Amino acid sequence: MKFKSQKLAYYFFSTCMLLLCLQITYGFIMGFAHMGYDNLHDYIPFNTARAVHTNLLVVWLLTGFMGAAYFIIPDETQRELYSTKLGFIQLISLVVVGVVAVIGFHFNWWEGRKFLEIPRPLDFLVVINVLTFLFNIGITLFRAERSSTTSIVLYTGLVAAALLYLPGMIYFENQSVDSYFRWWVVHLWVEGVWELIMGGILAYLLIKLTGVDREVIEKWLYVIVGLTFLSGILGTGHHYYYIGAPKYWLMVGGIFSALEPLAFLGMALFAVVMYRRSGREHPNKIALLWTIGCAIMSFVGAGFLGFAHTLPSVNLYTHGTLVTAMHGHLAFWGAYAMIVLAIISYAMPMITGRKNYNSMYGMLAFWICNIGMLGMTGAFAVAGVAQVYLERKTGMDFTLVQQEIEPHFLGLVLAATLFTTGVLLYIYDFYKYGRPNDEALVALTDNG
Amino acid sequence: MLSKSQARLFFVVGTIFFSGVFLWLTVDTLNKMPAQTNAQNISPEVNRGKVIWEDNNCMGCHTLFGEGAYYAPELTKAYERRGEAYIRALLMSPTPWSPQGRKMVAYAMTEQEANDVIAFIKWAGEVDLNGFPAEPTLKQTN
Ligand code: HEM
Ligand code: HEM
Ligand SMILES: [Fe+2]
Numbered sequence: 001m002k003f004k005s006q007k008l009a010y011y012f013f014s015t016c017m018l019l020l021c022l023q024i025t026y027g028f029i030m031g032f033a034h035m036g037y038d039n040l041h042d043y044i045p046f047n048t049a050r051a052v053h054t055n056l057l058v059v060w061l062l063t064g065f066m067g068a069a070y071f072i073i074p075d076e077t078q079r080e081l082y083s084t085k086l087g088f089i090q091l092i093s094l095v096v097v098g099v100v101a102v103i104g105f106h107f108n109w110w111e112g113r114k115f116l117e118i119p120r121p122l123d124f125l126v127v128i129n130v131l132t133f134l135f136n137i138g139i140t141l142f143r144a145e146r147s148s149t150t151s152i153v154l155y156t157g158l159v160a161a162a163l164l165y166l167p168g169m170i171y172f173e174n175q176s177v178d179s180y181f182r183w184w185v186v187h188l189w190v191e192g193v194w195e196l197i198m199g200g201i202l203a204y205l206l207i208k209l210t211g212v213d214r215e216v217i218e219k220w221l222y223v224i225v226g227l228t229f230l231s232g233i234l235g236t237g238h239h240y241y242y243i244g245a246p247k248y249w250l251m252v253g254g255i256f257s258a259l260e261p262l263a264f265l266g267m268a269l270f271a272v273v274m275y276r277r278s279g280r281e282h283p284n285k286i287a288l289l290w291t292i293g294c295a296i297m298s299f300v301g302a303g304f305l306g307f308a309h310t311l312p313s314v315n316l317y318t319h320g321t322l323v324t325a326m327h328g329h330l331a332f333w334g335a336y337a338m339i340v341l342a343i344i345s346y347a348m349p350m351i352t353g354r355k356n357y358n359s360m361y362g363m364l365a366f367w368i369c370n371i372g373m374l375g376m377t378g379a380f381a382v383a384g385v386a387q388v389y390l391e392r393k394t395g396m397d398f399t400l401v402q403q404e405i406e407p408h409f410l411g412l413v414l415a416a417t418l419f420t421t422g423v424l425l426y427i428y429d430f431y432k433y434g435r436p437n438d439e440a441l442v443a444l445t446d447n448g
Numbered sequence: 449m450l451s452k453s454q455a456r457l458f459f460v461v462g463t464i465f466f467s468g469v470f471l472w473l474t475v476d477t478l479n480k481m482p483a484q485t486n487a488q489n490i491s492p493e494v495n496r497g498k499v500i501w502e503d504n505n506c507m508g509c510h511t512l513f514g515e516g517a518y519y520a521p522e523l524t525k526a527y528e529r530r531g532e533a534y535i536r537a538l539l540m541s542p543t544p545w546s547p548q549g550r551k552m553v554a555y556a557m558t559e560q561e562a563n564d565v566i567a568f569i570k571w572a573g574e575v576d577l578n579g580f581p582a583e584p585t586l587k588q589t590n
Contacts, residue, residue: 030519046508046519047504048508050508050517108505112501112508114516174481175512176513176575215452218452219455220455222452222455222456222458223455226455226459226463230463233467234470236470241580244481245477246476247578316580320511320515320516392581392584393584394588395586399521399549402548402549402550
């Protein structure tokens with residue numbers, strides 16, 4: 001770490017750890033409810049648990065992206081952040097908004113639109129918050145003498161993500177139109193601009209960890225994000241098949257969303273090839289594992305499992321079933337959770353000055369998390385395929401089908417327990433690093 | 449070999465081009481949606497029903513048009529499947545509706561509120577969804 005202001009990232013990262021734990025807790029509540037043990041129903045009904053689970057996911061990932069930007073931008077621009085104080089204010093206000101929203105969800109205060117449950121008044125606060133963040137990073141970039149492709153791609157992704165939040169705030173009387181624009185936020189985030197953020201962080205990590213020439217890495221970064229938008233923008237159509245939009249979306253959405261895995265395949269090849277070209281051994285093996293792992297798992301979860309249900313003829317049957325939940329978990333995990341955990345693993349030794357590079361807990365955390373998450377994906381897959389067959393193919397009643405598949409949720413909860421063990425090990429390792437430390441300045445500038 | 453500036457050009461041109469196509473299709477879609485969704489039938493009741501639907505986050509358990517959560521039944525064709533009386537009874541129920549294990553929140557709605565929600569679900573059931581939900585092709589008829 002060369003710049004004092006990079007320490008700011010630490011506070012964002014520790015917030016991530018906290019919110020991740022809470023997210024998982026609510027995941028368990030839903031897992032048990034699906035198993036037939038909806039015992040908390042009177043206090044935390046399923047819709048509350050679900051809104052908390054998914055919104056905390058989005059909030060901790062955004063917090064992670066912000067932390068990543070606060071760590072990466074000073075390093076890429078070779079100067080301190082414009083204002084650390086603004087960064088702290090922004091973090092605290094983000095947490096306050098998040099906490100208020102989560103509490104509100106327990107008291108029926110929300111806007112029942114999937115993934116955008118945060119009530120409208122709080123939406124405005126989120127917007128102000130994100131603008132503050134973008135301003136802080138923006139001024140830093142603007143005043144810098146050099147600007148790198150990596151930082152520009154990262155910043156473009158962050159700005160575009162903020163802009164795309166806006167269509168989700170408009171009210172429409174027509175449910176179909178409402179849904180049409182809801183996807184501008186949800187789809188164009190995860191299969192569009194967030195991929196820029198992921199690509200930017202991935203490129204940064206690869207430059208640092210493999211020592212491959214920046215020009216080469218950044219060239220391929222452009223190709224990958226080019227593929228993302230080429231396929232992902234019109235790929236939005238895979239959510240327009242069956243919501244009351246014109247029939248041509250079956251064709252447009254089908255063709256372009258079928259191309260979306262190319263961008264994720266690109267990320268995976270990119271990471272693996274750069275790793276093999278690597279000219280030096282970076283001591284931080286754990287960060288390398290998370291980085292390469294992220295590129296590969298995002299291809300499996302988003303690319304492969306996304307493709308599995310994206311063709312209109314398949315989606316007609318799987319649309320809105322547990323098959324979707326299967327894909328949602330591995331895609332969010334592989335692409336976005338793992339990239340955040342990768343940058344945290346890379347940043348922690350620098351921020352704290354502790355060369356705790358190859359701790360056993362850190363290594364175990366990586367493997368246990370991933371095996372656990374693959375197990376969860378498998379459990380959702382079996383439950384989902386059975387649901388599609390029984391409910392959608394044979395016309396069996398919904399609740400009867402759900403009773404048939406309850407045992408798979410025992411599988412889910414077991415795999416989730418393994419996964420949670422991995423997360424706790426990761427957090428233990430995080431905790432062991434201790435607090436940010438000025439002695440880490442320069443002493444541990446990485447050799448890249 | 450591809451140079452960095454060519455790669456950037458690919459990104460910029462591709463993004464602008466496909467965003468343009470997407471916006472154009474969006475305009476066309478918005479023009480066609482009123483007919484496909486019978487927008488003329490979105491009465492004040494339907495609209496109030498939608499507001500109640502959102503205020504209570506029904507989508508947090510159910511799906512509508514296949515969108516939402518996977519804890520409770522798909523509701524797009526609920527009106528057709530269950531009929532008005534059944535739906536009104538469960539919306540107005542003061543205790544959690546729980547026919548086969550899964551519990552629904554006890555909303556204890558007024559008759560007016562229940563009718564609004566029913567109007568909304570009835571409207572949703574009439575939207576042309578390009579064939580969703582599909583007919584169960586393996587259904588046993590006996
Ligand atoms: C990292 C990237 C991705 C993430 C985080 C992600 C996440 C999700 C989530 C959470 C949903 C559920 C949305 C909802 O019903 O409200 C979903 C739906 C869907 N995703 Fe992805 N996805 C990603 C990439 C992809 C890709 C690349 C494809 C296609 C190749 C794809 C295909 C689909 C399809 C077809 C659905 C609709 C499922 C349905 O009809 O119920 N996804 N995705
Ligand atoms: C202990 C771990 C977890 C458990 C037991 C769990 C369980 C669940 C359950 C039961 C649902 C609800 C499905 C429904 O609507 O019926 C759900 C939704 C979801 N969870 Fe998790 N989850 C866990 C961890 C995670 C993690 C780590 C992520 C992200 C990386 C995640 C992302 C999601 C997403 C995106 C959805 C919405 C899916 C959709 O609508 O298709 N979950 N989770
Ligand atoms: Fe999508």
